[in-house]
Amino acid sequence: MPFPNSSDLSSSSFILASIPGLEAAHFWMAIPLCSMYILAVAGNCAVLFIVKTEPSLHAPMYFFLCMLAAIDLALSTSTVPRVLSFYWFNTREISFGACLLQMFLIHTLSAIESTVLLAMAVDSSRVLSHSFCLHQDVMNLACANTTPSVVYGLTAILLVMGLDVLLICISYVLILRAVLQLASWKERLKAFSTRVAHICVVLAFYVPLIGLSVVHRFGRGLAPLVRVSMGNVYILVPAVLNPIIYGVRTKQMQRRILNLIHIYKIRAAQ
Numbered sequence: 688m689p690f691p692n693s694s695d696l697s698s699s700s701f702i703l704a705s706i707p708g709l710e711a712a713h714f715w716m717a718i719p720l721c722s723m724y725i726l727a728v729a730g731n732c733a734v735l736f737i738v739k740t741e742p743s744l745h746a747p748m749y750f751f752l753c754m755l756a757a758i759d760l761a762l763s764t765s766t767v768p769r770v771l772s773f774y775w776f777n778t779r780e781i782s783f784g785a786c787l788l789q790m791f792l793i794h795t796l797s798a799i800e801s802t803v804l805l806a807m808a809v810d811s812s813r814v815l816s817h818s819f820c821l822h823q824d825v826m827n828l829a830c831a832n833t834t835p836s837v838v839y840g841l842t843a844i845l846l847v848m849g850l851d852v853l854l855i856c857i858s859y860v861l862i863l864r865a866v867l868q869l870a871s872w873k874e875r876l877k878a879f880s881t882r883v884a885h886i887c888v889v890l891a892f893y894v895p896l897i898g899l900s901v902v903h904r905f906g907r908g909l910a911p912l913v914r915v916s917m918g919n920v921y922i923l924v925p926a927v928l929n930p931i932i933y934g935v936r937t938k939q940m941q942r943r944i945l946n947l948i949h950i951y952k953i954r955a956a957q
Contacts, residue, residue, distance in 0.1 A: 717775055720920070723920070724763060730926075730927065731929070761792070766922055767923065808855045808862075
């Protein structure tokens with residue numbers, strides 16, 4: 688986020704200050720930020736639409752994926768448009784209430800996304816711990832063994848749980864243990880491949896977040912542009928990458944996207 692100035696504490700609003708020495712570059716700096724935001728909105732809306740309209744994707748794992756998409760949409764929309772308005776339209780004033788609401792949404796939605804990732808990890812470890820007969824798509828196996836009521840209950844419980852990172856690590860220890868008990872290397876590789884997408888999503892969420900924390904804690908000597916850029920971008924990284932990761936790893940989503948593109952081309956030709 689842009690740096691706030693030293694506004695009077697009794698004031699009901701803050702005046703956002705520009706990045707020192709880069710005031711003239713605000714217009715160009717906003718272009719990549721806006722591009723990432725457009726990709727995030729388009730990708731996550733596509734995920735929600737495809738899962739809703741594709742019956743084969745009505746499974747617990749895709750329910751969690753839709754939750755991730757909705758959270759990413761809300762999280763990016765709660766911050767990025769305000770930054771773009773500052774860069775492009777020089778809207779420097781932000782009310783105390785709006786600032787407080789933005790802070791609340793960032794922390795709350797980030798915590799909820801972390802619990803959803805934990806729910807996905809727990810579901811994955813449960814599936815692999817109870818079945819060594821791996822099929823091409825373990826997500827379908829999860830759908831067969833998990834009822835919607837169990838998924839909703841698990842999600843409600845996880846929304847109030849802490850220690851997400853530790854529990855995610857424990858879940859993947861259980862996954863690794865189950866995989867290592869498989870008979871052949873072929874089965875083990877197949878098991879690992881089914882979890883690659885979720886591991887990538889976890890890394891896309893935590894690596895930028897940890898990097899931002901390290902920069903703000905130990906990067907006092909870094910240029911202001913680095914800290915501001917990371918503060919703006921880290922929210923968008925998961926929102927941009929999650930639809931791409933699951934779109935590449937899920938054949939049903941690939942087919943649905945290709946069908947939509949084909950239909951669009953036919954209509955455009957007419």
